[in-house]
Amino acid sequence: MATIRDISVRKEEGTHWAQKEGRLLLGDALPESEELYRMLLDGIQDHAIFMMDPSGRIASWNAGAERIKGYGADEIIGRNFSCFFSPEDVGRGRPEEVLRMTAANGRHEEQGMRVRKDGSRFLASFTLTALRDQAGSLRGFFEFSHDLSERKESEARYRGLLEAAPDAMVVVNQDGEIVLLNLQAERTFGYRRDELVGQQVRNIIPTGFAERLIADGTRTAAAALAQQIGTGIELSGRRRDGSEFPVEIMLSPLESPDGILVTAAIRDISVRKEAERHLARLEGRYRGLLEAAPDAMVLVNHSGEIVLVNAQAKKQFGYSPGDLLGQHVKKIIPEGFTERLIADVLQSADCAPTPQVRAGIELIGRHKDGSDFPIEIMLGPLKSTEGILLTVAIRDITTRKKAETLLLRTVQELNRSNEELEQFAYIASHDLQEPLRMVASYTQLLSKRYKGKLDSDADEFIAFAVDGANRMQRLIRDLLAYSRVGTKGKDFGNISSEEALEQATTNLRGAIEESGALVTHDPLPTVLADEGQLVQLFQNLVGNAIKYRNPGVPQIHISSAKSDGKSGETKWSFSVKDNGLGIESKYFEKIFGLFQRLHKREEFAGTGIGLAICKKIVERHGGSISVESQPGQGSTFRFALAGSKGKS
Amino acid sequence: MKTIGGEGRPIEVLLVEDSPGDVRLTREALRDANGSIHLHVATDGVEAMAFLRREEAQIRAPRPDLILLDLNLPRMDGREVLAHIKADSSLKTIPTIILTTSEAEADIVQSYQLHANCYLIKPVQLDAFERLVKSINDFWLSKVTLLPPSQPR
Numbered sequence: 143m144a145t146i147r148d149i150s151v152r153k154e155e156g157t158h159w160a161q162k163e164g165r166l167l168l169g170d171a172l173p174e175s176e177e178l179y180r181m182l183l184d185g186i187q188d189h190a191i192f193m194m195d196p197s198g199r200i201a202s203w204n205a206g207a208e209r210i211k212g213y214g215a216d217e218i219i220g221r222n223f224s225c226f227f228s229p230e231d232v233g234r235g236r237p238e239e240v241l242r243m244t245a246a247n248g249r250h251e252e253q254g255m256r257v258r259k260d261g262s263r264f265l266a267s268f269t270l271t272a273l274r275d276q277a278g279s280l281r282g283f284f285e286f287s288h289d290l291s292e293r294k295e296s297e298a299r300y301r302g303l304l305e306a307a308p309d310a311m312v313v314v315n316q317d318g319e320i321v322l323l324n325l326q327a328e329r330t331f332g333y334r335r336d337e338l339v340g341q342q343v344r345n346i347i348p349t350g351f352a353e354r355l356i357a358d359g360t361r362t363a364a365a366a367l368a369q370q371i372g373t374g375i376e377l378s379g380r381r382r383d384g385s386e387f388p389v390e391i392m393l394s395p396l397e398s399p400d401g402i403l404v405t406a407a408i409r410d411i412s413v414r415k416e417a418e419r420h421l422a423r424l425e426g427r428y429r430g431l432l433e434a435a436p437d438a439m440v441l442v443n444h445s446g447e448i449v450l451v452n453a454q455a456k457k458q459f460g461y462s463p464g465d466l467l468g469q470h471v472k473k474i475i476p477e478g479f480t481e482r483l484i485a486d487v488l489q490s491a492d493c494a495p496t497p498q499v500r501a502g503i504e505l506i507g508r509h510k511d512g513s514d515f516p517i518e519i520m521l522g523p524l525k526s527t528e529g530i531l532l533t534v535a536i537r538d539i540t541t542r543k544k545a546e547t548l549l550l551r552t553v554q555e556l557n558r559s560n561e562e563l564e565q566f567a568y569i570a571s572h573d574l575q576e577p578l579r580m581v582a583s584y585t586q587l588l589s590k591r592y593k594g595k596l597d598s599d600a601d602e603f604i605a606f607a608v609d610g611a612n613r614m615q616r617l618i619r620d621l622l623a624y625s626r627v628g629t630k631g632k633d634f635g636n637i638s639s640e641e642a643l644e645q646a647t648t649n650l651r652g653a654i655e656e657s658g659a660l661v662t663h664d665p666l667p668t669v670l671a672d673e674g675q676l677v678q679l680f681q682n683l684v685g686n687a688i689k690y691r692n693p694g695v696p697q698i699h700i701s702s703a704k705s706d707g708k709s710g711e712t713k714w715s716f717s718v719k720d721n722g723l724g725i726e727s728k729y730f731e732k733i734f735g736l737f738q739r740l741h742k743r744e745e746f747a748g749t750g751i752g753l754a755i756c757k758k759i760v761e762r763h764g765g766s767i768s769v770e771s772q773p774g775q776g777s778t779f780r781f782a783l784a785g786s787k788g789k790s
Numbered sequence: 791m792k793t794i795g796g797e798g799r800p801i802e803v804l805l806v807e808d809s810p811g812d813v814r815l816t817r818e819a820l821r822d823a824n825g826s827i828h829l830h831v832a833t834d835g836v837e838a839m840a841f842l843r844r845e846e847a848q849i850r851a852p853r854p855d856l857i858l859l860d861l862n863l864p865r866m867d868g869r870e871v872l873a874h875i876k877a878d879s880s881l882k883t884i885p886t887i888i889l890t891t892s893e894a895e896a897d898i899v900q901s902y903q904l905h906a907n908c909y910l911i912k913p914v915q916l917d918a919f920e921r922l923v924k925s926i927n928d929f930w931l932s933k934v935t936l937l938p939p940s941q942p943r
Contacts, residue, residue, distance in 0.1 A: 576891060579914050580811040586916035587818070615914050 193273070194283040198223045198241055201282060210266075210289045212259030223285070226256045228263065228340070230317075244270040245280055253290060255319050255340050263340015265290040265321040291322060291339060310408040313396065314343045318352040321403060330410055332382035343406075350377040351391060351406070379408065388415045438536040441524070444488055446470050446481065449531060458538055460510030471534070475517070478505040487521045488530050507536065516543045560628075567625035571618045578618065582611035613749075620751035623678075624736065627758040632672045634763070639716070639783075640666040642673060643700055646680035650688065659688045663700035667714050669783045675759045676783075680718075682752040683779050687720035689746060692774070697721045705782070713765075715782040724773040734767065756781070800828035801931055804854040806838040806871060807831065807889075808863050812912075816858070816889075819923035824931060830854065835866025839874055842881055856930055857886040859906075861897055869900060876905040883937050885930055 183191050183204040190207030194200055199222055203215035211218075211226060218225075224237035231237070231254075244250040249271050256266040268287030275281050304311050310327035314320055320338050328335055331346045338345070344352050379389040390411045396403040432439050432450075438458040441450035451466050459466070459474045471479050487500055500521040507517040520535040585607040593601055640663070647654060647661050654661060661684060669676070680700070687698045698720045705713045725733065725740070732738050734757040739750035760767040760781045771777035801824065807813050813831050820827050830851070832838035838859075841851045857875070861868035868888065875881045885907040890897070893911055901909050910926070913919045 575914065576809075579891070579912070580809075582914065583815055583916040583919065584811070587815070590916070619914075 189286060189288045191284075191286050192223075194223055194241075194285065196241075196245075196280045196282055198237060198283070206288075210258075210264075210287075211256070228255060228257050231255075240270060241283065244272050244283055248272050255315070255317075255321070256287075257340070262336050263319070265315075265339070307407065309392075310410075312338075312343065312346070312406045312408060314351075314404045314406060316402060316404075318343050320346075327408065330381075330408065331379065337382075346380055347377055347389070347391070347408070348380055348386075350375065374409075376411070379410070387412045435535070436537075437520075438538075440466075440471065440474075440534040440536060442471050442484070442532040442534055444484060444529065444532075446472065446479070446484055448473075455536065458509075458536065459507065465510075474507055475505055475519070475536075476508050478503070479519075483521070484532055487523055487532055504539070507538070515540050518542075564625050564628045567621060568629055571622045571625065575615070575618050575622075578611060578614055582608070582615055585611055617749050617751075620749045620755075624751055624755050624758065627675065627755060627762060631762060632674060634670045634672055636668050637671045637673045637676055638666070639669050639671070639676060639702070639714075642671075642676040643680045643684075645677045646684055649677070649681050650685055653685060653688050657688050657691060657696055659691070659696040659698060661698045661700075664702065666700065666702050666716075667704070669714055671763055671783055672759075675762070679756050679759045679781070682756050683718040686752060687718060687722055687777070689748075690723045690741075691720070692722055694721075711784060713782050713784055715780055717778050717780045719776065719778040721776040724775050724777055725769060725771040726773055727771070730769050730771070733769065800826050801856070802828050802830065802852045802854045803856045803858065803931075804830045804832060804838065804841060805858045806833075806835065806863065806868065807858070807860045808833045809860075812860070815916075815919060816923060819920045820927065822920065823924040823927040827927070827931070828852075834864045835868065835871040838871050839866070842875065842878075842884075854884060855936055856926075857884055858889045858926075859886055861888060861890040861892055861901070869897075869904065872901065872904045872906055885934070885936065887926065887930065 183202075186204060187206045187209055189204075190210045191202075191204045192200055192207050193202040199220060200218050203213070203218055207218075208214055222237070224232050227237050240250060240252065249269065251267075251269045253265060253267045255263050256268075257263050266287050267290050268285055271284045271286070272280060273282045273284055304322070304324045305326075307324060307326065310330040311322075311324045312320055312327050313322035320341055320343050323335060323338055327338070331338070333346070342352065374390040374392055376388060376390050378386050380386050388411045390409045392407040392409075394405050394407075396405050432452045433454075435452060435454060438455035439450075439452040440448055440455050443449050448466050448469050448471055451463055455461075455466070455474075456463060461474070466473070483500075483503075503519045503521070505517055505519060506514045508514055516539045518537045518539045520537075522533045524531045524533045585604060589604045589608050593604070643663055643666060653659070684698055684700075688696050698718065700716065700718050702714050702716045705715055729740055733740065734753045736754045737750040738754070739746075739748060741748075756779075757767050760783070763783050765782035765784070767779065767781040769777055769779050803820070805813060805816055807816065813833075817829055820829060830841065832841050838857075840846065841848045842854070844851050859868045859871060863871070868890070872886060872888070875884065875886055882905070888901045888906045888909045889912060890910075891912045898909050910922060913922055
């Protein structure tokens, strides 16, 4: 055995003493076996084995003792074994107590902290045996101990478990001393293992831990600990460099021969704490956002219960938050907020890659006072730790609804008043026609029967009356035609504009023949129009072109061009070009007005309604009409119509 | 001038018209067209039916050869009168001409559905009106062969 040779010099004295002592203890029975015993004792390296006299002075020392406690035999033999105890234990008289108990009971077993030569501490298991002679008087003690922190075989599993733990593990006794720790604990706190064993746990966890270990006299430590078991205690840890960090500690008691030990799993929760703080900041921010929202915001779970409301919601519905939380959303939205709707939106959160937001659902909200008001809600799913929730943004649309109603009513009134106006124009002109027919008929009758039979004044007066009545009849007839564009228009159909033009020229046959006008046209398209009105439109424009002609042959040409409308539909623009009198540009707008005339009655008959009718017809077809002209150069009237569907 | 139903018997025409001006114009125009027309006038529908059914004061009223009926009349309007006439087996054979200012399609359709014999719109101009009345005479009272007056009612 190499160790024997190594320590053989130092062993001289000790062995001698041990031989003496052995003889003393064992008598002379087996002197030749002394050497054997000495070898045996020194061969035991895992255990410290030594003898003491009745006062505790060390009398023998083996190699294991030297290795574990750090003292050589020469420096320890003769010293009191109390030097293995901590100053606190010495102060409390522990060494003497241990000897007393051993003497009394013959044997004492204990686990406890021991101090090495270098002052470092370790958990040791030791067994003391009282040595008595045959007379029974106490001759000394025998201690057999080993360093628990390196107890390999029996602790291998425990230690393996300890080291495998993801957390820092520290085993502490009831005095608050660290008995055992794992690698994680070394790393977490920045100490080497031997720097911590035997030290107060306060060094690494300044407050809150040690206090829990001190039984207060009425409760046992186990009972006190039982309250903590399984629950995380959040404390502050201190590293070797003095920096502190948040830890969570889980405690569990460990029954041991030396009393109750406490296993503490210590987790560095800096990251989690930071995340929590971040979340809290975020939550605060979202809460701020929620409260700043102009709408009432309500968070509803899958069964329709309100889990969150903002201040606006309280304001809108009159409830304090406590009145609403946990209540079914039906309390504030009695109808329409169905389970189906909730399910639809929540399902969309699962199925759709981007959650569906349902907007613009108009429902009725109910205020705490029972009054109902119109609301518009927007729904969206929100993934949360409590599962998928439904965010409901509720807007009070009372004002908007009122405005809408008002607008609708105004539009209806305007439409009605427009219709009434057209009806009025129609009825008025129609009913005016009756008495006027009487005036006209009887003045004509008068003229027919009495012309030349009265004096010349009478003839002239009658002539004026007849003329006035006739003009008024034409005015009323044209006014009727004008009002009929709106009131008596037919539905639009696919109409050949070429045929409409032909019908118009047929109607104008008399004027065309009389003037010798040359009416020509390009191929014309099929359009969506009221046929009668399209005929009238061509008739009025071609008729005007003939009427306001220059001397010579009137030439009128009608053509069309396709243009694409804003929303992609086909539009046809038509032009009616003549070589007539032309119009000054300042009249371009005016001529389309009602009863607007540019000529004296003696020059051209007419009521000034023809182009107003044209404008009204074109506008009814969604188009517009305009003129380009120069006096003496002829005029070109242009108007646009929508093309027929399905044809170009 | 050819007359109806034999020598010397005047042609009986009932004009149902509330406007005295129109009555006079029609009377003038008819007189110009045919001197042997005997014009009877009812100024509303109730009066017209009383005449046709010879009720009370109208007990001696002749059965008209032709009825000229305006549509817009007080008390009972022309449409009702037309319906009554055409529902009455003794009156429905009398040619009934609607003579009105209404150009409304609804009126035209309804009149023919009620079996009006024809629908004429009063022209605005006097000479046109005179021509129309003359054409009524020329067609209905000259060219058309009507039921003999002796026909049992």
